[in-house]
Amino acid sequence: MPAPGVFQYIYGGRTETCLGLERRPMKNGEYWNPILETLPPEKLRQLQLKKFREIFTWAYEHSRFYRKLYGDAGLEPGDIKTYDDIRRVPKVEKSMMREVQGPGKDPFPYGDILSVPLEEVTEYHQTSGTTGQPVYQADTWQDWEWGAEAFAYALYAQGYRNTDRLFLPFGYNIFIAFWGAHYAAEKLGCEVIPGGVLNTEARILKMQELRATAMGATPTYVLGMAETARKIGIDPPKDLFIRKITVAGEPGGSIPATRKRMEEAWGAKVYDQVGSTEIGHWGWECRQQAGLHVNEALFLVEIEDVDTGEPITGPGKRGKMVVTTFNRLAQPCIRFDVKDLIQWNSQPCDCGRTYRLLEGGLMGRADDITKVKGVLLSPAAIEEVVRAIPQLGDEYYVVVTKKGDIDDITLKVEILPEHAGDADAIRTTLTDQLRLKTNLGYHIEFHEFGSLPRSQAKTRRFQDLRPH
Amino acid sequence: MTPDYDIKAMTAKIAALRRDATELKEISGGIEAVGRNADRILACVRMLEIDVSDAAEVLGED
Numbered sequence: 001m002p003a004p005g006v007f008q009y010i011y012g013g014r015t016e017t018c019l020g021l022e023r024r025p026m027k028n029g030e031y032w033n034p035i036l037e038t039l040p041p042e043k044l045r046q047l048q049l050k051k052f053r054e055i056f057t058w059a060y061e062h063s064r065f066y067r068k069l070y071g072d073a074g075l076e077p078g079d080i081k082t083y084d085d086i087r088r089v090p091k092v093e094k095s096m097m098r099e100v101q102g103p104g105k106d107p108f109p110y111g112d113i114l115s116v117p118l119e120e121v122t123e124y125h126q127t128s129g130t131t132g133q134p135v136y137q138a139d140t141w142q143d144w145e146w147g148a149e150a151f152a153y154a155l156y157a158q159g160y161r162n163t164d165r166l167f168l169p170f171g172y173n174i175f176i177a178f179w180g181a182h183y184a185a186e187k188l189g190c191e192v193i194p195g196g197v198l199n200t201e202a203r204i205l206k207m208q209e210l211r212a213t214a215m216g217a218t219p220t221y222v223l224g225m226a227e228t229a230r231k232i233g234i235d236p237p238k239d240l241f242i243r244k245i246t247v248a249g250e251p252g253g254s255i256p257a258t259r260k261r262m263e264e265a266w267g268a269k270v271y272d273q274v275g276s277t278e279i280g281h282w283g284w285e286c287r288q289q290a291g292l293h294v295n296e297a298l299f300l301v302e303i304e305d306v307d308t309g310e311p312i313t314g315p316g317k318r319g320k321m322v323v324t325t326f327n328r329l330a331q332p333c334i335r336f337d338v339k340d341l342i343q344w345n346s347q348p349c350d351c352g353r354t355y356r357l358l359e360g361g362l363m364g365r366a367d368d369i370t371k372v373k374g375v376l377l378s379p380a381a382i383e384e385v386v387r388a389i390p391q392l393g394d395e396y397y398v399v400v401t402k403k404g405d406i407d408d409i410t411l412k413v414e415i416l417p418e419h420a421g422d423a424d425a426i427r428t429t430l431t432d433q434l435r436l437k438t439n440l441g442y443h444i445e446f447h448e449f450g451s452l453p454r455s456q457a458k459t460r461r462f463q464d465l466r467p468h
Numbered sequence: 469m470t471p472d473y474d475i476k477a478m479t480a481k482i483a484a485l486r487r488d489a490t491e492l493k494e495i496s497g498g499i500e501a502v503g504r505n506a507d508r509i510l511a512c513v514r515m516l517e518i519d520v521s522d523a524a525e526v527l528g529e530d
Binding site: 033034035036039046050051140141142149297298 | 523
C-alpha cells in the first residue's frame, strides 16, 4: 500500500508512483471543466493513450511527412497498444518541420506535414524564427476553436470571469502569441480590448480610461509598461485597475524574483502560461501559483533524461520535454522535442486538479544550458539574481565570448537613477550572488538607465558568441 | 462525493447536436451561409466531445 498522499498507477507494465495525485475533493466553480480537470490519474492515462492512438492514426493516414517517418521506423497505427509503445514513436524536431516547408514544397507553404486539404486551412501563423527559418503553422477553424479552448482552461483557472475587461497590449499579427488568449477570453464571456496598434503610452492611457481589470503580455513588456507608466505620472497599483496579469513567451512568470517585481509594479497577481506555435497552450498556473499545471487531457508531456533519453516519470529530476498535442489536426504535433527543460513537482496543488504540476516552470532550453569555463550555466539563474536586486532596473543582457582560450561572460545591467551613487555596493552584491548561484565570475557593465533595448515581443537575453 | 452533472446525458445530447448539424449541412442545398455556419457549429461540437464525450468513454459512461 502506498503511503497517504502517494498515488500509484500502472504505466505500461510498471507501477509508477506520484506524490499527491490522489483524487481530491472537487471544488465546483473553480474549474473550466471539472470532468477533465479532476479525472482520476489512472483514467487520465487511459484517455491519453486513447488520444495518442487517434492522433497517431490521423497523422499516419493524412500526412505524407508522418507516414514516411513512421513507415521508416516500421510503425503502423495498430502498433501503439500500451503507454510504453508511445516511446517507440520517433520524435520530431523543429528542423524536420522546416525541411518539408517553404518554396517548392507542395502544398505551399506547409508541405508534406499538412494533414488536411489546403482549402480547409483558415489560419496562418508562424514561429518567431529566433532559432532559424520560421515554421509555418496551418490551422483549420476547428483547430483554432481548439486553441481557444485550451487557453480557456488557463484563463478560468487564473480567475478570469465574465466580469473581467481584458486588455491585450499585443501586436495582432503572424505570431500566435496572445491570439489564443483573445478568443479564450471571449469564450469565458470577458470583454476583450484589442490593444494592437498603439504605442505603450497610449495603451496605458486606454487601460486607465476603460478601467481594464486584466492584461496579458510577456514579462519583459509587463515590466516595461510599468516603467513607462511611471514616466508619465501613472502609478499602476494606484491609478490603474489591473488585478490579474497572464504572462507568456519568456520564463519570467515562473522566476520568483521576476514575478515579485511584476506583482509589485502593478499591484496585481501574475500567472504564468506556456505554449508555442506548433504545440498550443499546454500549461498554466492556477490561482494557487504553485507551479505550472500540464493540461494532460489535451496534451501528453513526457520528460526525458538529457543525456540518456530515458523517461523521467517522477519528481525531482530535470529533463527535456517531449510533447504531443492530441486534437489539433491540420498540422499534427506528435512527440515534438521542444528542448525546454522541465521537472515534475513532488507537491500536489491545493486547487484539486489532478493535472500534474511542473516545478519552476520552464527551466531554460537544453540549447541554452551551456558550459562556460567548464561550468554548466543556466540563463534563468542569472535572471533570478538580477531581478532580486531592487536597485537594478528590469533589463539585463548576458553575452558570452572567448578571449584567447578563456570564456568571458559580460552581464549588462542598469542601475535605477536614485541608486546611481551605489554602484560599488551593487557590483559587490551582484558578484557575490552570481558566484553563489552560478559558480562563475562575470564582467559587470553598468549602463545608463533606459539605454538597454526594450522589446514588446520575446526577448533573447542570452547570447553565446563563442566560435563553435 | 457525487458529481452534480450527468455525463451520460450530456454525451447523448452532444451526439444529437453532431447528427443535427451534419444533417443540416447535408440538406443545405449548397447554400454557403448554411453549410459554413453548420461547419462552425460542428467545430464547437468537437470541443464538447473533447471536453465531455471523450472522457465519458474512459469513465465508462458513454
